[in-house]
Amino acid sequence: MATIVKISLKPGKDEAVRRFHPWIFSGAINKVYGNIAEGDVVEVYSNRDEYLATGHYQIGSIAIRIFSFNKENPDINFWKSKLAAAYHLREVLGLTDNINTNVYRLVHAEGDGLPGLIIDFYNGTAVIQSHSIGMHYAKPLIVDALKEIYQDKLNAVYDKSSETLPKMAKIDCNDGYLFGAAATKEVLENGHAFFVDWEGGQKTGFFIDQRDNRKLLSEYAKEKKIVNTFCYSGGFSVYALKAGAEMVHSVDSSKKAIELTEKNLLLGNFNSSQHQSFAEDTMDFLKNTNETYDIVVLDPPAYAKHNDAKHNAIQGYKRLNALAMSKINKGGILFTFSCSQVINRQLFNATITAAAIESGRQIKILHQLSQPADHPVNIYHPEGEYLKGLVLYID
Secondary structure: OOOOEEEEEOOOOOHHHHOOOOEEEHHHEEEEEOOOOOOOEEEEEOOOOOEEEEEEEOOOOEEEEEEEOOOOOOOHHHHHHHHHHHHHHHHHOOOOOOOOOOEEEEEEHHHHOOOOEEEEEEOOEEEEEEOOHHHHHOHHHHHHHHHHHHHHHOOEEEEOOOOOOOHHHOOOOOOEEEEEOOOOOEEEEOOEEEEOOOOOOOOOOOOHHHHHHHHHHHOOOOOOEEEEEOOOOOHHHHHHHHOOOOEEEEEOOOHHHHHHHHHHHHHOOOOHHHEEEEOOOHHHHHHHOOOOEEEEEEOOOOOOOOHHHHHHHHHHHHHHHHHHHOOEEEEEEEEEEEOOOOOOHHHHHHHHHHHHHHHOOOEEEEEEEOOOOOOOOOOOOHHHOOOEEEEEEEO
């Protein structure tokens, strides 16, 4: 067993840990017993020398990310237990042996008690993203645990952490396969075929978190004229066309994203006359188009990743939504989202309300949306709810 560094907290700074919150901030630390480096496993004690938790140390405001509130050795057996628990939840959700859906999130960081770790499963390939150095160092054990849990259902493990690891640590990390080779890059989601580019695409390759919301869109799409903005690989577009949309426009500023969209439309064998792609900035497209739509989908990237960007993000969401509302036909629908973690649901709803007032339209909320169940929110870590969405009826 590797040496585990002991850390004690200042008096009164153990309350959040006792409530099972998985973060300890640097200002709460009283004393470090020994030498410590980023990524080290640490045991946390109160100022009265009571054991509290075990986690990974990192440089920055969040100094410790807790992965266990029990005193244990994070060896292969620990990782098997943790990943087996995550797998079991996906079994309960009906995702692990689903003939219509073979893409899902296996590990959702704090939501699965593993801060700093994301694992997405794509039809036989597990894609890992480490957001902490501690999880980066644990990858060999994680891979071994995945192989044991999935057995012959696992063809490959791909590491895509080069852009997500903390830059201050100056760790040399290159993306690549840690095990095996992908048998296919095609997946099924609710019976819809998609090509997933986890090597060159955004995030881990596909926005799995919109699965339920794409399905909801399909319930409104029949015979409708729809624009899917920030479309990435065309998820909402594919669902809309399969559901019988009259016409779909897909918009993204990235030419590579539009190429992925076109590839996925070919997989679905859709009539090309029903779809058109635009490699344009969404705001520019909406400002310049003379078209109006029955349904508009707004799924922008995170406008604010830190609190200091919150104000500008709010103004950006307001302008975008007000503009979209002006392009929706009477009796139409807006699907609007924010994945900015620092914009909570109350603030997002208030921002969309401000956009509605500016539009002058009569607007009703039909649905309040979130991330799906394979992106669970730890009840002790409400910050894990990042995806907010509203479905609005625009009169």
